[in-house]
Amino acid sequence: MATKTAQQSVEMILVRQLASYLFVPVLVIDTTGTVLFYNEPAERILGVRFEETGRIDREEVDRLVELSDDPNASSEDLERPLETALQQRRPVHARRWLLRRADRVRLQVELTVFPIIDHEERLLGAMAMFWEHHGA
């Protein structure tokens, strides 16, 4: 019964489908940090289209965007909020500066990451949502 890529759990399928309907930029992430899906609003944040990239691994995300506490500082990647959500199984909400590397555009965003846990308390991944501060 081998398939090219194993079928995602129904919980992750439904999370992806929900994300595809939302106005808020959303990344759907697996337990390894790979971005399995991002919605159209997130395409604008990341500067790339999902149709072109498909899933993107952690290193590639870090090449696309950079998150930091300080607009003048560089280099805090997505790691901390995401790792906290995945490793400690708790939601994280933080204000960050997001630098889109391709065009060097800097955005002020709030970031909410929460773990996806099924009925059997199995960690399936996380959902990351960006709340952009327009005019910041």
Add this chain to the structure above:
Amino acid sequence: MKVTPYGVRGSLAAPGPATARYGGNTSCVRVTGPDGTVLVLDAGTGIRALALELPTTLSRVDVLLTHLHMDHIIGLGFFGPLYNSVMEVHIWGPASATLSLEARLRRYLAPPLFPVLLRDLPCRLELHHTGRSRFSIGPFQIRAARVCHPGPTVGYRIETETSSLAYLPDHEPALGTRRFPVDPEWTSGFELAHDVDLLLHDAQYTREEYPGHAGWGHSTMHDALAFGQLAGVKHLAPFHHDPGRDDAALEKALDAAVAEVKPDFPVTPAAEGRSFDLGSA
């Protein structure tokens, strides 16, 4: 294995002359293995007649519940083996996030909904949680996985050495998709149904009826056919027929869907008493 539906109707029993060809009982299917092992898939109203036809020599029976909506468990209290003290009955089904399978079943098998308490049943009863699991019963290798339907719901893939069956009686894999089918990786139930000899799959609605029922957990006939195509099944038996659709309307709607989709596998609407013999068993 031999697969015999005893109830193919969805949501509510619909007995009467208008539904006599396919039957009016709610979900219940008997699966018989090459060695005589019997599985019962769901416990709708069809289970009463199923029990009457079990061999008198049978000492164990396993009931696999997909979920605990009423049309899938309403027959449980009328399942003869539960009242037989020498019978070993195993009930498999999903727990919820906060309640065990036993606690969930007790909500039905207790007054005021039913006069007999679960704990008072004379058979040797064992309950097993099936969320996402693999297990064996006699010659059957069984895989359970959650599928898209409101509340904790699983589908089953049942295999012997020579045959395979997928049972997804309540399933809405197209929910939220802008087009269906989509990538197998992102399709609920795909791995359960992949390449099976026979798929029993929800086909409750017509395409015209679906917009008013999106999110209720059921498929259109078109989506059932498309899901079968995607999964590469060898034979599809549309299941969970709408209680409001009589035999003539059912055939007309299914014929139209098949003519449009043109599946590359045979399509036989599930009917009470119409068995499927799979593999050499």
